[in-house]
Amino acid sequence: MAKAKGAIVVDTVTCKGCNICVSACPTQVIKLADQVNGKGYHYAYMANPDACTGCSNCAIMCPDTCITVYRVKQTSAEPTIH
Amino acid sequence: MADTYTIISPENLVYKKTDLLLDNVMHYCPGCSHGTVHKLIAEVIDEMGIQESTIGIAPVGCSVLAYNYIDIDWQEAAHGRAPALATAVKRLMPDKIVFSYQGDGDLAAIGTAETIHACNRGENIVMVFINNGIYGMTGGQMAPTTLPGMPASTCPTGRDVKRDGNPLKITELLAQLPGTCFVTRHSVHTPGNVRKTKKALRKAFENQLANKGTSLVEVVSTCSSGWKMTPVQSNKWMEENMLPYYPLGDIKDE
Numbered sequence: 001m002a003k004a005k006g007a008i009v010v011d012t013v014t015c016k017g018c019n020i021c022v023s024a025c026p027t028q029v030i031k032l033a034d035q036v037n038g039k040g041y042h043y044a045y046m047a048n049p050d051a052c053t054g055c056s057n058c059a060i061m062c063p064d065t066c067i068t069v070y071r072v073k074q075t076s077a078e079p080t081i082h
Numbered sequence: 083m084a085d086t087y088t089i090i091s092p093e094n095l096v097y098k099k100t101d102l103l104l105d106n107v108m109h110y111c112p113g114c115s116h117g118t119v120h121k122l123i124a125e126v127i128d129e130m131g132i133q134e135s136t137i138g139i140a141p142v143g144c145s146v147l148a149y150n151y152i153d154i155d156w157q158e159a160a161h162g163r164a165p166a167l168a169t170a171v172k173r174l175m176p177d178k179i180v181f182s183y184q185g186d187g188d189l190a191a192i193g194t195a196e197t198i199h200a201c202n203r204g205e206n207i208v209m210v211f212i213n214n215g216i217y218g219m220t221g222g223q224m225a226p227t228t229l230p231g232m233p234a235s236t237c238p239t240g241r242d243v244k245r246d247g248n249p250l251k252i253t254e255l256l257a258q259l260p261g262t263c264f265v266t267r268h269s270v271h272t273p274g275n276v277r278k279t280k281k282a283l284r285k286a287f288e289n290q291l292a293n294k295g296t297s298l299v300e301v302v303s304t305c306s307s308g309w310k311m312t313p314v315q316s317n318k319w320m321e322e323n324m325l326p327y328y329p330l331g332d333i334k335d336e
């Protein structure tokens with residue numbers, strides 16, 4: 001079966017660093033940055049991008065809708081042998 | 083495996099902010115449930131293609147500025163009077179789709195009479211009810227919905243039922259009224275619950291298109307500033323304390 005692989009883009013200007021996306025991610029992709037944005041919030045970023053499946057849980061949970069999600073269906077390089 | 087930068091391209095897009103959410107940054111505290119519910123309402127209106135015909139009624143409470151965030155027509159009600167204003171708008175313009183949006187202080191304290199009578203008349207409107215168990219906007223005072231033992235700024239040692247009375251399960255009460263067709267309680271503290279809340283909102287709007295009467299969608303919510311917890315702690319506290327008292331699910335569906 002094709003394996004999905006995803007990526008998120010966080011709007012770091014509007015992110016309020018609430019940590020809700022971090023706790024909603026089933027594969028621990030997201031962390032809050034040590035740096036702060038213009039409003040003084042530690043914004044969210046992909047700390048572990050390889051683990052993102054593109055499930056969108058973080059994005060639908062974000063109260064400020066700061067996250068955009070992308071997902072590709074992986075096509076296996078080798079033909080599947082049945 | 084594809085690299086993150088190649089994945090981020092338009093053909094792989096699976097979730098983006100709906101165009102109905104305006105670019106204004108919400109004034110809510112970090113993690114506030116109001117933002118999540120605003121997003122769901124905007125998505126439902128977008129997906130149903132009813133942006134041009136929907137009118138929202140904003141309350142008094144933290145969501146007093148809701149009209150700054152969703153790109154539809156709005157009216158601002160006096161504190162507690164959103165169901166009365168929604169009644170007027172819907173009766174004057176029956177072709178419009180009308181919803182009210184209220185907190186627990188607004189819907190279940192100062193506006194109790196308007197709430198009950200709109201539901202009892204079976205006004206053909208959607209009522210969205212954000213129950214965070216507190217008066218968020220004014221500094222975290224006790225609300226009719228505050229749980230027994232739950233601290234608030236006017237009951238710092240916790241609500242004492244002997245002194246302060248019992249929390250009001252107004253949603254169960256409204257389900258008794260013949261005018262309501264759909265009365266349901268949800269939450270937005272997990273991705274699964276967010277999806278269920280969105281489905282319930284969609285159904286409520288569809289009920290209005292089918293002229294079925296009043297649909298009430300309660301969302302048990304958090305107020306991390308009033309509760310004096312982080313947003314993530316608030317979600318956990320809500321699940322452990324609010325949900326046993328305010329259980330999720332449909333109370334009435336006709």
Ligand SMILES: Cc1ncc(C[n+]2csc(CCOP(=O)(O)OP(=O)(O)O)c2C)c(N)n1
Pocket residue numbers: 142143144145161184185186187188189192212214216217218219220225305
């Ligand atoms: C007539 C009137 N009485 C009192 C107030 C003060 N007041 C503003 S918001 C509010 C309570 C809001 O609580 P809730 O409806 O639960 O909304 P939240 O902020 O928690 O979302 C009160 C009492 C007011 N604005 N107008």
Ligand code: SF4
Pocket residue numbers: 010014015016017018019020021022043044061062063064065066067113
């Ligand atoms: S949920 Fe949204 S606002 Fe909160 S930290 Fe994540 S991206 Fe930022």
Ligand code: SF4
Pocket residue numbers: 006007008024025026027028029030051052053054055056057058059069
């Ligand atoms: S899309 Fe899913 S896997 Fe990727 S960061 Fe968000 S919650 Fe985690």
Ligand code: SF4
Pocket residue numbers: 109110111113114115116144214218219304305306307308
């Ligand atoms: S005070 Fe509470 S309800 Fe109001 S914006 Fe802050 S968290 Fe939300």
Ligand SMILES: [Mg+2]
Pocket residue numbers: 185186187212213214215216217218225
């Ligand atoms: Mg409230």
